[in-house]
Amino acid sequence: GNILSPSFPSNYGSGLSCIWIITVSEISYVQLKFNSFDVYEMDSPVCTRDRLEVSSINPHEGTATTLLGAYCNTNPPKGPIESLWNMLRVTFITDTTISAQGFWLSYR
Known part of the structure; x- marks a missing residue:
């Protein structure tokens, strides 16, 4: 499947909080591949403005999550991301200032 940020390939809006949950069969893992990535961050490597979080x-533990990474232009994803279990949460958060094109990712 595919997940695109709101309005992609145009710039995304401000003040967003979007969550996607991906679930595959119990014996599988989820793998994300980024086809396009442009999430605004001025200069912080810890992605304090706009960010894409992958958990x-x-x-087996209810809603317990493990953060796999928080990504933005100063800390982009480096290759595919694989889940630890069969469920993955993708969270896209934006502030109220500058926006960018966003992202397009594929999962399997």
Whole structure:
């Protein structure tokens, strides 16, 4: 499947909080591949303005999650991301200032 930021390929809006949950069969893992990535950050490597967070959800512990990474232009994803279990949460958060094109990712 694919996930695109709101309005992609145009710039995304401000003040967004979007969450996607990806679930695959219990014996599988989720893998994300980024086809396009432009999430605004002025200069902080810890992505304090706009960010895309990827967390693995442990289905055996309710809603317990493990943050796999928080990504923006100063800390972009470096290759595919794989979940620890069969569920993955993708969270896109934007502030109220400058926006950018956003992202397009594929998952399997």
